[in-house]
Amino acid sequence: MKNILLLAFSVLICLGKVSANEPDSAYIFAYATAKNNHTNGLHFAWSIDNRNWHAIGSEHSFLKSDYGRWGSQKKLFSPFLFQSADGMWHCIWSLNDTDGAFAHASSADLVYWGRQSYPVVLPDNNVLEPEIAYDRTSQNYVISWISNKSGDDRFYSVTTKDFKNYSEPKKIAGKPNNKQVALLNGNEETGTIRKVSREVVDKLIDAQKLTAYKYGQWAERAYLNPNELKEPVDISIRWMPEKEKSISDMLIGIFFEDINYAADGGLYAELIQNRDFEYNPDDKERKDPNWNGYKAWDVSDNTISFVIDSISPIHINNKNYAALNVKNIGSGLINEGWDGIALKQGEKYDFSVFARSSEMKKGKITVRLIGKNGEVYGEASTKVIAKDWKKYEVVITAGQTVRDARLVLLPQQTGRVDLDMISLFPQNTFKRRKNGLREDLAQTLADMKPRFVRFPGGCVAHGDGLKNIYRWENTIGEPEERKPQRNLWGYHQTAGLGYFEYFQFCEDIGAEPIPVVAAGVPCQNSAHHGCVIGGQQGGIPMNEMAEYVQSVLNLIEYANGDVKTEWGKKRAKAGHPNPFNLKYIGVGNEDLITAIFEERFTMIYNAIKEKYPEITVIGTTGPFCEGTDYVEGWDLATKLTIPMVDEHYYQSPGWFLNNQDYYDRYDRTKSKVYLGEYAAHIPGRHNNIETALCEALHMANVERNGDIVTMTSYAPLLAKEGYTQWNPDLIYFNNTEVKPTVGYYVQKLYGQHAGDAYIPASTHISDGRAEITKRIASSIVRDNTTGDVIIKLVNILPVHVKTKLDLSGITIADKSARLETLKGTLDDKDVVVKEDRIEVDSIFDYQMPPHSFSVIRIKTHK
Ligand code: AHR
Numbered sequence: 001m002k003n004i005l006l007l008a009f010s011v012l013i014c015l016g017k018v019s020a021n022e023p024d025s026a027y028i029f030a031y032a033t034a035k036n037n038h039t040n041g042l043h044f045a046w047s048i049d050n051r052n053w054h055a056i057g058s059e060h061s062f063l064k065s066d067y068g069r070w071g072s073q074k075k076l077f078s079p080f081l082f083q084s085a086d087g088m089w090h091c092i093w094s095l096n097d098t099d100g101a102f103a104h105a106s107s108a109d110l111v112y113w114g115r116q117s118y119p120v121v122l123p124d125n126n127v128l129e130p131e132i133a134y135d136r137t138s139q140n141y142v143i144s145w146i147s148n149k150s151g152d153d154r155f156y157s158v159t160t161k162d163f164k165n166y167s168e169p170k171k172i173a174g175k176p177n178n179k180q181v182a183l184l185n186g187n188e189e190t191g192t193i194r195k196v197s198r199e200v201v202d203k204l205i206d207a208q209k210l211t212a213y214k215y216g217q218w219a220e221r222a223y224l225n226p227n228e229l230k231e232p233v234d235i236s237i238r239w240m241p242e243k244e245k246s247i248s249d250m251l252i253g254i255f256f257e258d259i260n261y262a263a264d265g266g267l268y269a270e271l272i273q274n275r276d277f278e279y280n281p282d283d284k285e286r287k288d289p290n291w292n293g294y295k296a297w298d299v300s301d302n303t304i305s306f307v308i309d310s311i312s313p314i315h316i317n318n319k320n321y322a323a324l325n326v327k328n329i330g331s332g333l334i335n336e337g338w339d340g341i342a343l344k345q346g347e348k349y350d351f352s353v354f355a356r357s358s359e360m361k362k363g364k365i366t367v368r369l370i371g372k373n374g375e376v377y378g379e380a381s382t383k384v385i386a387k388d389w390k391k392y393e394v395v396i397t398a399g400q401t402v403r404d405a406r407l408v409l410l411p412q413q414t415g416r417v418d419l420d421m422i423s424l425f426p427q428n429t430f431k432r433r434k435n436g437l438r439e440d441l442a443q444t445l446a447d448m449k450p451r452f453v454r455f456p457g458g459c460v461a462h463g464d465g466l467k468n469i470y471r472w473e474n475t476i477g478e479p480e481e482r483k484p485q486r487n488l489w490g491y492h493q494t495a496g497l498g499y500f501e502y503f504q505f506c507e508d509i510g511a512e513p514i515p516v517v518a519a520g521v522p523c524q525n526s527a528h529h530g531c532v533i534g535g536q537q538g539g540i541p542m543n544e545m546a547e548y549v550q551s552v553l554n555l556i557e558y559a560n561g562d563v564k565t566e567w568g569k570k571r572a573k574a575g576h577p578n579p580f581n582l583k584y585i586g587v588g589n590e591d592l593i594t595a596i597f598e599e600r601f602t603m604i605y606n607a608i609k610e611k612y613p614e615i616t617v618i619g620t621t622g623p624f625c626e627g628t629d630y631v632e633g634w635d636l637a638t639k640l641t642i643p644m645v646d647e648h649y650y651q652s653p654g655w656f657l658n659n660q661d662y663y664d665r666y667d668r669t670k671s672k673v674y675l676g677e678y679a680a681h682i683p684g685r686h687n688n689i690e691t692a693l694c695e696a697l698h699m700a701n702v703e704r705n706g707d708i709v710t711m712t713s714y715a716p717l718l719a720k721e722g723y724t725q726w727n728p729d730l731i732y733f734n735n736t737e738v739k740p741t742v743g744y745y746v747q748k749l750y751g752q753h754a755g756d757a758y759i760p761a762s763t764h765i766s767d768g769r770a771e772i773t774k775r776i777a778s779s780i781v782r783d784n785t786t787g788d789v790i791i792k793l794v795n796i797l798p799v800h801v802k803t804k805l806d807l808s809g810i811t812i813a814d815k816s817a818r819l820e821t822l823k824g825t826l827d828d829k830d831v832v833v834k835e836d837r838i839e840v841d842s843i844f845d846y847q848m849p850p851h852s853f854s855v856i857r858i859k860t861h862k
Contacts, residue, residue, distance in 0.1 A: 023048055026201045028110075029182045030081035030091070031191030035059055038075035042091060044110070045184055046201045050193065053182045057208040063113045066592055067095050067103055068534030070525045076103075080179070081192040082132040084141070090163060092130045092143065101533045102127040102145065104163050110200065111207040115594050115632055121158050121169050123532045125149045131178055135159070140167075144175045164595065220654030221682070222690045222826055224771060226798045233799060234766040235848075237791075238806040239780050243760045247706025247781065250451035251699075252751035253511065253713045255676060257458035258497070259489045259726055260719035265338040266733065267718060268497035269438045271349070271424040272296075272335050272407060276494060277308050277320040278484045283492045285527075293320050296336050300408065303328035314354050314389045314420050317474070317483040321354075321420035324411065329363070332410040335422065339722070340404030342735040343369060343377055348427040350434075352393045353409065354420040354480065355385040362386070363413030369396060369405045377405055385417070395427070403736050421480045431508045435479060435501065440738050441718070442505065444731060448744070449751040452512040454586065454676055454713055455502045462518035462589045464488040465529035466537055469518045472499045472555050476570060488523065489725045500571070503559060503580040512583055513559070514674075514711075516646075517552050519588030519620070520545060520600025539596040548600075549607045556582060556612050586676070588620035590648045593632035605640060618644045618674050625649040625662070637671040644710060648677035656680055656694040657774045657796075663705035672708055677715035679743070685727040689851055690826040692742040696794045696853040699750050700779040703792070706758055714747055745822050745833045749855050753790045753820075755781025776801060776848075787813075787862035792855050795848035803846045810842050813859040823852035 029045040032038065041061030045053040065076040077094040084090060089107045100122035107113045121127060125147035133142045140159035143166075147154045155175045158166045180193045256262065264270065273296035284291045293308035309323040324333060335341075343349070351367050364384050369377040377399045382392035398405075407424055411417045429436030430443065456470055463469040464486075474483035475498025482495040499515070506513040521539040531537040540548050554567050559582035561568030571577070587604050591597050601619070608617055619642040622629020630647075637645045649655075666673070678698070680691035695714065702709050719729035721739075730747065732739040740748075759780040765773050775796035782789050789810060795801045819838040824831040838846065840858050848854055 022198055024198050025195055026198055027193055028196050028201060028204070029053055029180075029184075029189075029191050029193050030079055031182070031184075031189040032076050032079050032093070033059065033189065038077055039064070041065065041076050042079050042093075044204050045182060046204070047182075053184050055184050056204050057212065060208045060211065062110065062204070062207070063091060063105060063107075065093065065095065065103055066116055066524060066535070067118055068525070069527050073534060078129050078179075079191065080131045081194060082141075083194060084134070090132060090141075092132060094128050094130055094145075097126050097128060098149070099533050100125050100127060100147075102130045102143070106163065109203060111203060112631070113628060115628060116592070117163070117594060118533055118535065119158075119166050120532050120538075121166060122147055122156060125154075129175070129179075131176060133176060133178075144172060146175060217658040218652045218654040220652075220657055222653045222657065222694060222775070222796045224775065224796075224798055229767070229772070229797065229799050231767065232802060233772060233776075233797060234802045234804070235776060235778075236764045236804040236806065237761045237778050237780075238763075238808075239759050239761045241759050241809060244757050244782065245707055245760075247703065247756060247758045248710040249754060249756035250512065250711050251702065251706055251709070251754055252448065252450060252747060253452035253454065253514070253711050254445055254448065254450040254717055255454040255458070255713035255715045256456070256502075256717055257715070258456060258460050258487055258493055259458060259716050260729060261338070261491065261723040262716070262718035262720070263497045264492065264494050265723070266720050267437050267441050268494075268501075269425050269429045269436055270494070270496055271337050271341045271426070272422055273338050274335075274492070275422050276318050276420060276480070276484060277322055278318065278494070279492050280486065283486045284490055297322065298334045298336070300332045300334060304331035304333065306333060309418070315481050318420065318480050321418050324417040324419060326411050326414045326417055329412055329414060330410060332368075332408040333419065335407045337406065338720075338735065340735060341369065341407060341424070342403050343398035343401060343405050344426075345398055345401040347398050349378070349396045349398065350393065350423075350425045350427055351380065351396055351407075352391055352421070352423045353382070354389050354391050355382070355417065356387060356389045357385050357411075357413065357415065357417045358387060359413060359415035359417075361413060361415075363411060365392065365417075366410040366412060367394060367396060368408045368410065369398060370408055371402065371405060377402060381412070389418075389420075391421075396424075423479070430505070433501075433504060433508070435496065437497070437501070437505060441731070441733060442509075444738050444740060444744075445717075446509040448748045449754070450509065450511045451751075451754070452514050452584070452711055452713075453502065453506050453509075454514040454516060457516060458589060458677070458715070459488050459523050459525070460493075461516040461586075462591065463522045463526070465522050465526045465531065466540060467529060468526075469522055469540075471551065472515065472517065472558075473551060475499050476558070476574065499555070499558070500574045500576070503582075504576065507580060513580060514584045514586055514618070515555060515582070516586035516589055517555065517604075519591055519597060519604060520548055521588075521591055521597050523589075524592035536592055536594065536596055539600050545600060545603055549604050552585070552587075552604055553607060553611055556585065556608070556615060582615065584616045584618060584644075586618040586620075586646055589646070590623040590677070591620055591629070593622060593629045593636060598636060601636070602640065605642065616643045618642075618646050618676075619671070621645045621647050623648050625651070634670070642671050644672040644674050646674045646676040648715075650677070650679050650681050650715075653680055653682060653690055653694045656698050660697070660701045660774065660777070663702065663709055666705070666708050668708055672710045674710055675702065675712040677713065679714055679728060681728070686829065687728040687741040687743045688826065689742055689822075689824040689828045689831065691728065692746045692822065693794060693796045693851060693853060695743055696746045696750075696792070696822075697777045697796065699746070700777040700792055700794055703755075703758055703779040703781055704760075714743060742822065742824070742829060742831055746853060749820060749822070749833065749853065750792075753781075753783075753792070753855050753857055755783045755790055757782040757784060759789070772797065787860045789858045789860055790855065791858070792853070793846070793848050795850065795852050795854075798850050800850060801848040803848055804843070805846060806843045807858075808842050810858070811861040812840060812842070813861050815840055817859070818857040820855045821849065821852055823849045826851055
């Protein structure tokens with residue numbers, strides 16, 4: 001960051017020198033091209049004579065549209081630039097040729113653009129070629145445009161005084177055309193020309209150069225040619241215990257989102273896929289013809305058939321069930337699990353089903369776990385089924401260890417048999433909880449010693465469109481009463497892993513629960529889903545907001561309320577009369593910070609503050625570590641004095657290497673930071689030693705700033721092989737194996753070796769060149785519970801680094817300290833932590849291996 005500012009400063013000095021012979025004013029040309037499917041945003045060119053134009057950067061974007069879905073939208077057509085009398089610049093543009101809204105953003109300097117808004121002016125038509133003019137008589141801005149959805153060109157206008165409130169649209173005879181054409185690199189582009197002072201042009205050029213410089217830094221990779229290191233690299237680290245400061249003891253946590261089949265088919269131990277027959281073509285936006293209520297189900301032969309029925313279901317939230325027509329006893333309904341059902345020999349499995357039969361002669365249901373060739377691995381029978389819906393439960397013991405069993409239900413009767421909520425759980429879930437979690441996966445998470453769990457998203461929390469906002473109350477109660485829904489990542493969520501299970505898991509692993517609720521707006525990347533506009537779609541209508549706010553308050557009551565309260569009673573009924581001691585709640589997830597957002601967020605925030613002042617509300621600062629949402633999110637946090645904000649950034653190694661002072665520059669008096677999502681990304685989007693060491697480096701810098709950064713969580717956490725929508729992830733898995741990545745070991749080392757005090761150190765590196773020093777990091781913390789001093793050392797150089805550690809004054813209790821190292825070549829993916837001992841003293845030497853992360857834990861006399 002300092003480097004960037006230095007460069008910016010020198011650029012300005014240079015420009016100062018060359019501008020002596022330039023005119024005081026110049027022209028700018030604002031335009032957009034069709035490149036990248038119209039997603040490259042607003043460009044500028046300059047000219048001193050209004051004829052010869054110079055593009056500022058190649059396709060450099062000064063403003064990008066954030067409207068609607070990633071991929072298919074976020075386009076900026078025909079931008080129009082206008083300066084109001086107060087000097088503010090306004091840019092409006094057309095979003096597409098279908099929606100009856102245009103976009104507006106304003107800027108004081110053409111470089112930083114504020115919040116975007118998408119006023120709906122003509123719901124049934126489109127808005128093309130919008131332009132702004134000022135009517136001096138009425139003192140209104142007049143926005144006019146063409147609409148042609150009905151076939152012919154029609155002209156409309158609205159007026160506004162503030163670009164927030166607009167009049168009703170008025171049909172007009174024609175529209176002014178104040179656009180001009182400029183020749184840029186041989187191409188004719190259409191846009192707006194404005195006369196500006198030379199400084200405006202200089203500032204645009206500086207901004208583009210600064211961006212180009214930053215992109216250059218971010219493109220840097222961790223690799224350094226060993227030949228560039230002529231001498232051995234030495235570092236001396238002298239701790240300064242007199243400068244010790246308190247830091248958060250919650251720095252490492254986990255962020256669980258149901259992405260990549262992390263919940264159903266993943267952490268949630270249910271072995272039956274589509275147990276409720278609720279898979280719906282809409283889950284996949286009707287793009288998969290095989291995705292429906294029949295998914296994962298089959299019949300054994302043609303003497304049995306079934307249809308999905310929904311007349312008198314077991315619960316209104318669970319309307320579909322299988323209506324079997326059994327012609328022959330011995331034929332059955334088969335579930336394939338998630339690519340098979342993994343069984344362990346000797347282990348017991350809880351089977352349950354809701355069944356009914358209207359036939360006179362009713363039978364039991366035989367339940368079998370079978371192999372592809374009919375091998376039987378286990379079997380049990382229910383009681384004779386009744387006329388009305390009833391739950392039947394049996395236990396099956398697996399006779400073999402297999403990865404790909406199937407479940408078959410064989411009604412011992414003919415005729416109609418209705419079945420629903422067909423479920424099979426290993427008894428050996430994590431902590432042996434009913435409706436519980438997969439033991440091996442949950443244990444892998446617990447091993448990180450996470451101090452908190454953020455759930456259920458991510459984008460899943462705010463949802464794809466208003467109807468898809470995750471509503472926590474739909475996920476509690478008996479599994480058959482919960483409301484399954486489309487998962488925004490393109491599959492189905494049963495809600496079997498619901499809020500009760502999340503809270504229970506947190507308690508089981510000693511982590512603070514951090515539920516995240518939508519801030520009254522869905523994901524900014526939402527599709528239209530029947531609404532006039534996409535993206536945040538106007539947010540929850542204001543007349544429904546009171547109900548939504550109450551739902552958030554109910555969540556806190558569910559977690560913490562007395563058993564006599566309405567929602568506390570439900571928690572007690574689920575088996576947990578004691579409160580879950582909820583302390584934090586996230587409101588919003590990397591949202592677009594707009595007026596719509598602010599209004600709703602503030603309502604929720606104020607309501608929580610008033611009713612539950614003891615709860616820490618975590619706000620949001622957008623999806624990136626810079627840009628409009630970041631700035632506006634922080635401004636809002638400061639304005640409302642939100643205690644903590646959630647930051648997200650997925651960055652390249654170059655960003656992590658060159659932004660090590662990122663949090664050093666943060667104002668200590670403002671909101672605390674929860675770094676809720678981050679990861680190092682390289683081309684190909686996989687994790688390896690390079691990404692893991694960049695994350696270790698970042699965490700060393702975070703520990704130093706643990707006075708303001710309270711929590712961090714890598715994202716995403718879990719991914720099922722073959723079902724990933726996002727890479728990289730921290731832990732991959734299949735039905736039988738858990739495959740932690742190298743990045744997981746970094747998180748685990750930080751989690752297991754957390755401290756609550758940071759001890760600054762003075763360091764000296766023998767080779768002071770930036771490319772060397774930025775590849776080495778250290779952090780010393782003290783864990784005041786044990787008295788242990790923990791030293792973390794990151795070496796991203798391709799050579800050993802001889803390290804002298806001076807801990808003068810330390811009172812060592814055991815000179816044989818624990819040493820854990822993660823090392824490899826930069827593209828290694830499969831290395832694990834090596835555990836060792838090291839002799840330590842108040843001054844001692846250690847050799848950091850090339851490309852390594854080392855943790856030394858020293859016991860002291862407290
Ligand atoms: O972690 C994956 C996604 O990244 C999250 O859902 C979202 O918050 C972010 O964009």
